[in-house]
Amino acid sequence: MASQHEVVAENLQGTVSKNLQDLLQELKSDRKKHLQEGARLQEQLKQSSQMLEKAKRKYEKAHSDAERSLENYRKADADINLSRAEVEKHRIVMNGKVQQCEEAKNEYAAQLQTYNNHQTEFFSQSMPQVFQGLQEMDERRILKTQESVFQCAEIEKNVIPIINTCIEGIAKAAGNINPTQDSKAVVERHKSGFPIPEDVQFEDLSQGQPVDPAHSSPAAHITTPSSTLKGGTVSGKSKKRGGIFGLFGSSKVDDQKEDFSDLPPTQRRRKLQQKIDSIKKEMSKEQSEREGILKLKDVYANNQALGDPSTLDKKIEENSQKLETLTRELQKYEGYMADAEGKTGSSNSLPGRRNSASEDSHSLSTSGSGDTPHTQQVSAPGTPANQHNVYQPIDGDEEGEDEFDIFPVIGRCRALYPFEAINDGSVPMGENEDMQILEQDQGDGWTRVRKNDGSEGFVPTSYIECHYYDVDQV
Template identity: 50%
Template sequence: MHTLKGIDFLEKYGQFVKDRATIECEYASKLRRLVKSYQPKKKDEDDYQFTSCKAFKALMNEVNDLAGQHELVAEDLQANVIKELTALVKDLKEERKKQLQEGLRLSQSLQAQIEALQRAKKAYDKAYKEAEKAIEGFQKADADFNLSRAEVEKQRSNMSHKTQACDSAKNEYAQQLQRTNELQRQHFRSGLPEVFRQLQELDEKRIKNIKNFIKASVHIERNVFPIINKCLDGILKAADIINEKEDTMLVIEKYKSGFQPPEDFPFEDLSKSGGGSDSGSANNINNIAMSGKLKDGGYTVKGTITGKSMKKRTGLFHIFGSRG
């Protein structure tokens, strides 16, 4: 029956939508996993003062929201299409079963009537043959002058009896024939057509609903477009946070503190009192003034090339040696 194939098709379409929703779900969960795996680690939190890192974090939030929209598609497909479709399939199957049972009932009653007709015809056939035989027997007896009148009367009576029985059987057959033809006409002109009309209605309902489900699915997909667009706008906005001057200035500030230009080495004239510096002092003061500021732990005004301060100076050379 087409209705069954039709319901199979509806179920197939439902499975298609389910599979589609699953794909959306998997896509979303992959996006979420992606975002999770790129979240800054505790130890890298310091880097997130840079605009590029801030932008990346904002971008990931938007991708997370994007994932949410695909989850929403899956949820809406489930709630607005798959659920309704499943209910419709159940209804259609029940309604179809009911109509098929009605069809079967009608057919069985017609079949029973036809069988009654067949029995009546058989009885008529049998009665007709017996009547013919009785007529023949009477005619034979009537023509045989050697037979007794009683015997002839017996044959006439038999003929009359069988002929009556045949008429009665013919009558019964005629009645059954009329009843059968009436039922058959009713069956094929209204009973069966009504069942088919109902099945056709179910089919129309099913097909109309497939159409609606397809359209609803598209609307569900389209509904998230504005938000997806907003997420993409959000990513563009995140990109616009990025300020290369600001980020590099941050690095410069960070390293500047360690890279205070050192003062000149002072001239240590041993012929002067105590081995102190002379001309150097003036230079040193100039130097400090030019570099603008003194950091804690930085250089003192008086530096010598000997001892600890020498080691401090060379410290900054190492930056070029590491991880070359």
């Protein structure tokens, strides 16, 4: 389910978000252009209004001067004391003022006509065009937003079937919960393996029976929720009962011993088995790394241009030392297991695996000599990683293969979706096809399976529903 949410997020970021960001930049540019055009038209109308006001003031001043000069001329013409030359002078001044007034009047009339034309054009054509552009821009924004919403819905719609399948799986898993079986699993996990204490014997002191300090008090045989004295022995030592009784006692836990001998028998065997499995898993990992170094060394030996084979000797030696250390650890814990199970002997070696660093070094040296070169396969993108336990025969192996070439069945799986094998090592599968699990996902997203026709290979882990046997045994 989380992977589908990631798919939704990637699609939204790759398509919807990118388109919206491009649209945002385009709308910003268009809006700026329209607003600048509107501001320019307003400035033109304002300048035309200022010129009209200036022409009007000029006309008013010229008209006032003409009226004043006309009044002066009339007074001079009526005054009998003034000479004819002075009257003529007043007449010339009056004519000049009247002419200036007419010119100012004509200029004012022309400027008024220009302003009226600009104002009519501004309110009937220019600004409506600007507003129309802004409206079309906003409609385009709304349309693109609508398309983005449709895209989001389509992306969500595409993953709904898969999410519904996941939800059905969750509901199915919840329906498979069985309280009785779960409680039995808890009881099984906390079983101690100690026998039930024997009845306390009556001690008749009147008959002269000796008093046994170990049985002198009934408290020595009383089973308490936290511990039981003399409940059992491991290696001849008295042990305290643990397991489920520890649920009612103190939560303080002392440091466990290396061989887990401080635990009850059943829990000790379980802990030892877990430790053995952990060591085997680590050995498998180191063996896989060793095989990779071997192949790389063979490649360097066949083509010196790629690298010097001697540079890998240190890594090979370190890997051999790790394998030898793990082998000794495995032998030690197998001995502890044999002691816990009461066996006389323990396994000293792993079948089909070399037990010393010298044999590993010998196999490494012989493999690098060119007698049996290892093949280095180059996988296409998406091919299952080679970190799974798939090994090539190594010089020095008598049978040519070891225990890691045989994969036991560890569970079953069902295909949730069909898959077409397009890479080496993968196998195709149909929807709802049942298969056996041979190897868990090692972190590369692939799981090794075996089909009903016997073919084996890798399939995507996210395409199958897994059910492991070891989960049922817990």
